Amino acid sequence: MRYFLLIPIVLLATACGKxxxxxxxxxxxASGISYCSKSDTLIVANDEGTYYEISRKGKILHRTKLGxxxxxxxxxxxxxxxxxLENKGILIVDRKTEKKxxxxxxTFYNGKKLPLFNxxxxxxxxxxxxxxxxxSKQSKKKKESFIAVVKLTxxxxxxxxxxxxxxxxxxxLTYHDGYLYMVSDKEDLLIKYDLDKKKSVEKIKLEKGAWxxxxxxxxxxxxxxxxxxxxVKYKKKVLGL
Structure with missing residues (x-):
């Protein structure tokens, strides 16, 4: 009987764990990250105007201060x-010359100024x-949190x-295999969003972090x-993706 009681407890603990x-x-x-398919590396941005290029194992290859x-x-x-840029928009940097x-x-949309930057x-x-x-516009209030789609040219x-x-x-925010993925800092959530259906199709609870x-x-x-x-690195299947 002890074995029968132990099995469901173990399964419950595994299912409930993040x-x-x-x-x-x-x-x-570390305030942003992106995968570079050609170089098979990652770019990590930080709040102080610096970006890092790292290997998929985490080795820092380059550190560049933009200003x-x-x-x-x-x-x-x-x-x-x-x-x-949190309060100023978008900055494009040439990877070879570092020209900015x-x-x-x-920021006007439907005749009104959109409160995108503050x-x-x-x-x-x-x-x-x-x-x-x-x-993605960050806000602690759901009704003030949104995504602005911008046509660059x-x-x-x-x-x-x-x-x-x-x-x-x-x-x-990132785009992968036809879906938009978001992480919520406040709620420790990973959200899979269907752009065609215009709705969230999956929400995964993450371990505690300032994601x-x-x-x-x-x-x-x-x-x-x-x-x-x-x-932090995860296997997709561990996250259920």
Missing amino acids: PAGKVIAKIPE KYDLEGVVCEDTQLIFA KKVILD KKSGVEGIAKVGNMVYL PYPSRIIEVIEHHISDTAG EGIAFDKKGFVYLADDDGRV
């Missing part, structure tokens, strides 16, 4: 990096789908859609950036 990841790097104020920028998210492309270009963004709850995440950039860049997802404190960035590689791993100073 998925655990492996800390692969210690990076101060006095509050970097809150990053998209890595073959030739350029696209950064979300500020993107001018018209000191209390600005932009915290960025993703790119085709030639559209998705910017022609000048000036304009907001063409607003996604009201009703999730508070969305601080990290502000998410990235997927091509080997079946997920990376989360923690603003408390670490990069």
Whole structure:
């Protein structure tokens, strides 16, 4: 009888436990992360205007100081990096020359100025789908938290859609295998969002952390950036993805 009682207890403990990841790097104020498919590396942005290029195992390969920028998210492309600036918009950096270009963004949408950038709850995440950039507006209140879809060209860049997802404190964003993924700092959640159906299709409870960035590689791993100073690596299947 002791064996029969023990088995369900073990199963319950496993089912109730949050998925655990492996800390692969210690990076101060890691506020965004993106996978670079061509170089098979990761770019990690931090709040003090610095970005790091690291290996998938967490080795720091390069550290670059861009200046006095509050970097809150990053998209890595073959030739350029696209950064979300919390209160100022978008910054594009050439990966080879490190030349910087500020993107001018018209924040008017449907005839009204969209409260996308402010000191209390600005932009915290960025993703790119085709030639559209998705910017997540962070707010502790669900009704004030949304995603602005921006068309980068022609000048000036304009907001063409607003996604009201009703999730508070969305601080990290990425696009992977046809879905938009968000992490909520306040709620310790990983959210899978269907852009066609315009709704969340899966929510996964994460271990406690100041989650502000998410990235997927091509080997079946997920990376989360923690603003408390670490990069955590998970297997997709461990997260149920």
